[in-house]
Amino acid sequence: MKNYELTVIFHPDLEMNLDPAIEKVKKILESSGGNIIKEENEGKKRLSYAIRGNDYGIYSFITVALPPQAPVKIDSALNIADEVIRHLLVKEDPRRSSVATRSEAEPSKSEATSNNSKLTEEKGE
Numbered sequence: 001m002k003n004y005e006l007t008v009i010f011h012p013d014l015e016m017n018l019d020p021a022i023e024k025v026k027k028i029l030e031s032s033g034g035n036i037i038k039e040e041n042e043g044k045k046r047l048s049y050a051i052r053g054n055d056y057g058i059y060s061f062i063t064v065a066l067p068p069q070a071p072v073k074i075d076s077a078l079n080i081a082d083e084v085i086r087h088l089l090v091k092e093d094p095r096r097s098s099v100a101t102r103s104e105a106e107p108s109k110s111e112a113t114s115n116n117s118k119l120t121e122e123k124g125e
Helices: 010-015 019-031 071-078 094-105 108-124
Strands: 001-009 035-051 052-064 084-091
Touching: 001 010, 001 019, 001 035, 001 071, 010 019, 010 052, 010 108, 019 035, 019 052, 019 071, 052 084
Parallel strands: none
Antiparallel strands: 001 052, 001 084, 035 052
């Protein structure tokens, strides 16, 4: 199973009662064989352009592990959901999770500067 990032923009009228809509999306993910890893709700934000006559939307981000055939099923299910005005399902970028590991392994700028000054001193410059 591969990890995917699902971004869902819900209808702004659901702001006061968003839980049933989120549960519906979770149920769609789980019925397709997915395991929810992480969930974030960003709240109501202004859209860059109007979608279905709405200037605002409620953003929710879900990280989920899915089997290979699941993305097509999820896409078709979310296309007909009334609560969802837009969604995007993409594979998680493996480089994004390795950035933290790589940055820990690389020396900081101050360490690099001190290492360079030591090399300069050794050369007699």
